Amino acid sequence: MLTSLVANLVSVVLVLGVALLLGFRSSAGAPAWLAVTGILVLFILALTWVAVIAGLAAKTVDGASAFSYPLIFLPFISSAFVPTTSMPAPVAWFAANQPVTPIVDSIRALLTGQPVAADLWIALAWLVGVLLVAYAAAMAIYRRRGR
Numbered sequence: 001m002l003t004s005l006v007a008n009l010v011s012v013v014l015v016l017g018v019a020l021l022l023g024f025r026s027s028a029g030a031p032a033w034l035a036v037t038g039i040l041v042l043f044i045l046a047l048t049w050v051a052v053i054a055g056l057a058a059k060t061v062d063g064a065s066a067f068s069y070p071l072i073f074l075p076f077i078s079s080a081f082v083p084t085t086s087m088p089a090p091v092a093w094f095a096a097n098q099p100v101t102p103i104v105d106s107i108r109a110l111l112t113g114q115p116v117a118a119d120l121w122i123a124l125a126w127l128v129g130v131l132l133v134a135y136a137a138a139m140a141i142y143r144r145r146g147r
Contacts, residue, residue, distance in 0.1 A: 026111045035110050046131040051068070053137050106119045
C-alpha cells in the first residue's frame with residue numbers, strides 16, 4: 001500500500017512540475033495545498049484498494065488489468081476536460097453524479113483560490129465511501145481465497 005501511495009505521489013509531483021514549467025501558477029495558500037494533497041492521497045488509496053479487489057478476484061494478469069478499463073474512462077466523462085453544462089443531458093447527468101467530477105472541481109477550486117462549496121464534501125464522501133467499501137470487499141475476498 002505504501003509503495004503504491006509513494007509511486008503515485010511521485011507521479012503527481014512530476015505532473016505538477018511539468019504544469020509549472022508550462023506556466024501554471026496557483027494562488028492557493030498552504031491550507032489549500034494541504035487539502036489538495038489530502039484529496040489526492042485519499043484518491044490514490046481508494047483506487048489502490050479497488051485495484052486490490054481486481055487483483056484478488058481475477059484469474060489472470062490480463063483479467064486483473066481489464067478491471068481498470070471502466071475506471072480509465074471516468075475522467076473523460078466528468079468535468080475534468082469540459083464543463084458538464086456543455087454535455088448532452090444524459091452524459092451531463094452521469095458526469096455530475098460520479099466521483100471524478102467533485103474531486104476535479106474541488107482540486108481546481110482549491111488551486112485557483114475559488115470557493116469550494118459542497119464539492120469538497122461530496123468528493124470526500126465519495127473517496128471515503130469507495131475506500132471503505134473497497135477495503136472491506138478486498139479483505140472479504142482475501143479471507144475467502146485463504147480458506
